[in-house]
Amino acid sequence: MPSTIPLQDATVYGPIRSRRFGHSLGINVLPVSHKVCSSNCVYCQYGWTLPGGASTERLKRAPALLAEIAVAFARHAAAGTPVDCITLAGNGEPTLHPDLLELVVGIKRLRDRCFPSASVGILSDATQVAHPAVRQALAQCDARYLKFDAADEATWRRINQPLVAVEFQAMVAWLKTLPDIVLQSLFMQGSYDNTGEPHLRAWVAAVGEIRPRSVQVYTIDRGTAAPGILEVPRETLQAIADRLTASTGIPAEVFD
Numbered sequence: 001m002p003s004t005i006p007l008q009d010a011t012v013y014g015p016i017r018s019r020r021f022g023h024s025l026g027i028n029v030l031p032v033s034h035k036v037c038s039s040n041c042v043y044c045q046y047g048w049t050l051p052g053g054a055s056t057e058r059l060k061r062a063p064a065l066l067a068e069i070a071v072a073f074a075r076h077a078a079a080g081t082p083v084d085c086i087t088l089a090g091n092g093e094p095t096l097h098p099d100l101l102e103l104v105v106g107i108k109r110l111r112d113r114c115f116p117s118a119s120v121g122i123l124s125d126a127t128q129v130a131h132p133a134v135r136q137a138l139a140q141c142d143a144r145y146l147k148f149d150a151a152d153e154a155t156w157r158r159i160n161q162p163l164v165a166v167e168f169q170a171m172v173a174w175l176k177t178l179p180d181i182v183l184q185s186l187f188m189q190g191s192y193d194n195t196g197e198p199h200l201r202a203w204v205a206a207v208g209e210i211r212p213r214s215v216q217v218y219t220i221d222r223g224t225a226a227p228g229i230l231e232v233p234r235e236t237l238q239a240i241a242d243r244l245t246a247s248t249g250i251p252a253e254v255f256d
């Protein structure tokens, strides 16, 4: 397994080609010198979430970020870069940005100008969904991808290691209220394992209660923060996806 990857070094990065998103132009609204996240997932491709430490880099506010995004979008449009979607993700948890709604609205306006057929999506660890401003911003996105790797408080704390004062069941209750969401569930084995039978049974039940539009099932494909984490064979991922759909009727797709 390769090592973890460096942080994104710009506000607009990519496009990244993936089976899940096609050509995805990434938007990083967070610093470039350190990760800012409400989770500390053991499998994070960027390594552990560490304190900002000596970094003096300040969070850029929406006007500065949108000015940079406008320049980058115009450059990609002029170059004919293929863009299927624009995804807020980057160096941590985008919903922590205080100007998220302004950013989403501004990015959609720039999208209309430069890549009218592209959707605007957001990847989130779901820890902030209780905040009205975050729910408002999520509602403005064309697509919402919420992390859901664990089915109980203990597994969530072990795998995703939330760094904010949120309780698992409260987060699940808020997820149930969000319309038209896609859950992303990463499965792993080795030093951390969420593929055991009792956990899978609980995960199917929890996803069935949340009733997302669909679920993306996947595994690690890069280095991880914690050592000893192993990827899950594709057949096992497919069996998990099939079991979810058979039991709940919710579409589930395996990506690698």
Ligand code: SF4
Pocket (backbone or CB within 6 Å): 037, 038, 039, 040, 041, 043, 044, 045, 046, 049, 091, 092, 093, 124, 125
């Ligand atoms: S939520 Fe994403 S960025 Fe944050 S620690 Fe987990 S995998 Fe890394």
